[in-house]
Amino acid sequence: MITVAGYDVDEGLEYDPDYNLWVERRGLGVVRVGYDPLGAETVGDIVAVALAAPGRALVRGSALATIEAAKFVGPLPAPVAGDVRAVNESLARNPGAINSDPFGSWIAEIDGVTDDAFSHLIAGAEAIRSWFSATAERFRLQGVIAE
């Protein structure tokens, strides 16, 4: 872990800068996905998660799950295209774990991910530090996260 803007960030993962999601490569064409700490904070206190059924085909941006926080229901967009391989069923019973432990709370596994699907992700400690720091600053200026 590295500390950036007051947040612990796993530099061993890759990050989708549009959706504030982490992506972990777990073998050929298989990834795990979860919210990064900024995503977990800005989404609000999560009270419900409905996960996509395994086998569902996804394009980047299509809903991997629906999430509810403060009576707001929104899609959790897939950071990469592929097929839903597995979902973290424990989140259905304890959705708040996403807020309290974003790196420990994987949401779904996607397989059939091609190499070019990773091209927009941010990887490597220095790139992650630079991107995360800028994003946190922008969110603070917008009032989305606390000072």
Add this chain to the structure above:
Amino acid sequence: MVQATLRVIDAGAVGAERSQALWHGLADAMGPADAPVLSFCRPAEPYVGIGYHRRLDELDRAACARLGLPILRRQIGGGPVYLDSDQLFFQLTLPASSAPSGVLRLYGELLGPAVQALRALGVDAALAGVNDIVAGGRKVSGTGAGQIGEAVTVVGNVMFAFDHERMSEVLAFPDEAMRADFLCLLRANLGTLPDLDPTALKQSLVSAYAAALGREPVRDLLRSDELAAIKRWDERLRDSSWLEGPALAATPGRQVKVRAGTWLYDGESDGLRVRVRVEEGLIAEARVTAPWLSGAAAGLARALVGVAARPHSVAASMDRFEHEGERVLAALAPGLVVR
């Protein structure tokens, strides 16, 4: 320079399904470059609405059927609500790319105009919690929000009158005592604005949202693609699989929220049952029962009263009761996550 517009669509009194399909369809049809839409409607007939992630077993479906109340699932959050023609629905729908990011900021910026609109009409309204609109210490508008397609929509109702009894009738409770407690809490915390003129309220909302968004309000009709999307939503809302909702884990116990910070919870763990009334975030009343407890039950309940309804606060209050305290915490913990 031509000023950007805020389209205003007033659907008037519409059927139950259309009162939901209207704004779902408007959102579904919205493109990223479209102008925001402020829409209004009033349901011509009563019905029960339920949030996207809520289980139907929170409702007394037999009572709904007996009372002739259809049940409609919406694609925004929150719990079951009784809706009827004494309420004005307003919805602001805008492209997701131009919606404020972060749920707190979203509500703050997009419900602020509704508060201003009420204040302009002499109602001492304020935003309470994240998204309740209150006046005179009571909630007068329920709200919710969601992303539907490429649009974000924030919805609210303003209650000119409210049938508290009917609301308590349509919900499922473990016993009638809890239903009675809920009705008391509902009467104390849910207010109405009977003196408001609906036309004046709509005009005030239009002015407030137009000012907040810096746009010129333009009264408009539905586009053909919007009408088609609304009709698709009419169909979807009638569909039994849509009504069933997504697969959701059963939540332990029974929690019924009245407004932000105020709810009832009844839970059981390992033979020990706890029922609490939470007001303004504090446990105002507690009852603990278990076959093996006698005088100790009253002591456990007393220790809960006045405690903040948060896991660590409840855990601290139960610490001295050791094993029985742990059992109380296990029974109560699911009820401290406010949905």
